[in-house]
Amino acid sequence: MRKIVVQLVAGAAAIAAVSTIAIVAWPIGAQVELQELEGNAGRGAYLARMSGCIACHTDTENGGAPLAGGLSLPTDFGTFYSPNLTMSAKFGMGEWTIDQFAKALRQGVSPSGEPYYPAFPFPFYAKLSDQDVADLWTAFKTVPAVEIASKDHEMKFPFSFRAGLKLWRAAFVDFEKFQEDTSKSAAWNRGKYIVEGPAHCGACHTPRNFAGARQVEQRLHGANKLPDGGKSPAITKEELLEKGWTVEGLAYALKTGIKYDGDVFGGSMVEVVRDGTSFLSPKDLSAIATYLLGDQNAADK
Incomplete structure (x- = not known):
């Protein structure tokens, strides 16, 4: 009997290990190609205000620089910290491409292929048009670099297992694009x-x-x-x-x-x-x- 129990435990552990590897290796996101679009910085700055970028990525109470991140968001799952969105090559988006920006913004996928936590409202930004993204990116490129590292999220287990967000996305996230209602004004x-x-x-x-x-x-x-x-x-x-x-x-x-x-x-x-x-x-x-x-x-x- 003991041998059977050991075998069952070993089998369960093996299945769990294989499942974990499969989740980690599971690719997410779709290819983006916006390199040819020309953005408008003024319209992008307006969209950034509309989108809450400044409010969420500026630690105003502690004198933080605009869009340098650091604002805390405590939740039952842990504490999130908004990241640095300046053009710092080391700590911000200075080395990103517009395609990487678009994928992060509308699909919630980082340049390294990791899923973002839903504290970042990417399902809403999925409704932004290609031109919206190009305008936002052009505006962000005018933001001076702030050499401050983004704070790591302080997540509780098992929410600290970021790859698990792939399952959460599959279950709950709707990436529907914006649709007009022609019967309305x-x-x-x-x-x-x-x-x-x-x-x-x-x-x-x-x-x-x-x-x-x-x-x-x-x-x-x-x-x-x-x-x-x-x-x-x-x-x-x-x-x-x-x-x-x-x-x-x-x-x-x-x-x-x-x-x-x-x-x-x-x-x-x-x-x-x-x-x-x-x-x-x-x-x-x-x-x-x-x-x-x-x-x-x-x-x-």
Whole structure:
């Protein structure tokens, strides 16, 4: 009997070892070829603000340089630290190509082929167009190098086994590209692109399951446990209208941080407005509000 148990344990260990090797060797990501595209730095800088790059990759409270990383994000799975996105050849993206940047941004795959943790909202950035990526890359290339190493994530076991993210991606990640709804107005579709794409509103305003994946059936219904310990409200059409929001009021709040009732945004929305939405054009702010509150002016389509 003891011999059988030993054989079973040895067999299980062998299977586990083979499975681990297979997961590590499992290639992810698709080939990208954007070398011929010419980007616009001004539009890329605007997209970077819209995408939250500055807010997440600048440790403002500790006087960190823009986009040098170091901002901590504590979660139940461990603590993440935003990486250095400057043009440092040693610590940042100075030696990357636009194709590597595109693969990282839209597929969540590093230049070395490793999967990024979903604290980086690459599923939302999958909706960025090739031209969006080229514009962003052109803007990032203007960022001065900051010679500061990115902090290593402090993950709990088994989440520290990065290759295991390949299974998580297969189970939970949707890399669907942006699709317009031709029955809606141009403003509504622009708002949809911003909310579901670069602004990644659903990253904070959608509850997550036991594995940290967004519960898509509860999209924009709010979350009870954000990394900073706070909560995010529901921003569905029904909830916003019930609370008295209008397109004009929501657009103004995203610009100033001041809500229609005179109160102000709190929590992580302070950084979202300060470093992101306050830089957006009135037209884009109105588009966001139009999408969230419903296409109430279909004649504009």
